[in-house]
Amino acid sequence: MENAELVATAVKIRQGDVVLELLDGSTHTFPVYFYPRLAGATPEQLADVHLRVGGRALRWDGLDEDIWVTDAVLGRYPNSSIALAS
Numbered sequence: 001m002e003n004a005e006l007v008a009t010a011v012k013i014r015q016g017d018v019v020l021e022l023l024d025g026s027t028h029t030f031p032v033y034f035y036p037r038l039a040g041a042t043p044e045q046l047a048d049v050h051l052r053v054g055g056r057a058l059r060w061d062g063l064d065e066d067i068w069v070t071d072a073v074l075g076r077y078p079n080s081s082i083a084l085a086s
Contacts, residue, residue, distance in 0.1 A: 006070045007055040013046045020069060023055065034077040037065040 010021040013032070020028045032038040032046060038060070045062050052059045058067040071077075 005056065006073045008051055008058070008069045009055060011049055011051055011058055013043070013049065018049075018058070018072070020058075020072065022069075022073070028073045030072055030077070035065065035067065036078065037063045 007023040008020045009023055012019050014029075016033070017029045017031055018038075022028060032041070038046060041060075041063055045060065048060060048062050050059050050061075051057070052066075056069055058069065058072075059065070
């Protein structure tokens, strides 16, 4: 899976988690606190997320945050010390 490009078909925010529905039918969930800009966001700001680049990226315009779906699914989080501690 390391070389695979993952594509999301839907994204939603649920109880502090980002939930991705992937093209292959699977889902992937990660906590918003893995991303500093998302960690301090309000529920309204978090809900304003859009799929971009054909489902390959997530975009929060109001937070100026972009996340590649492949990075999120493979656990390439910006603050890996938080991710490893969880």
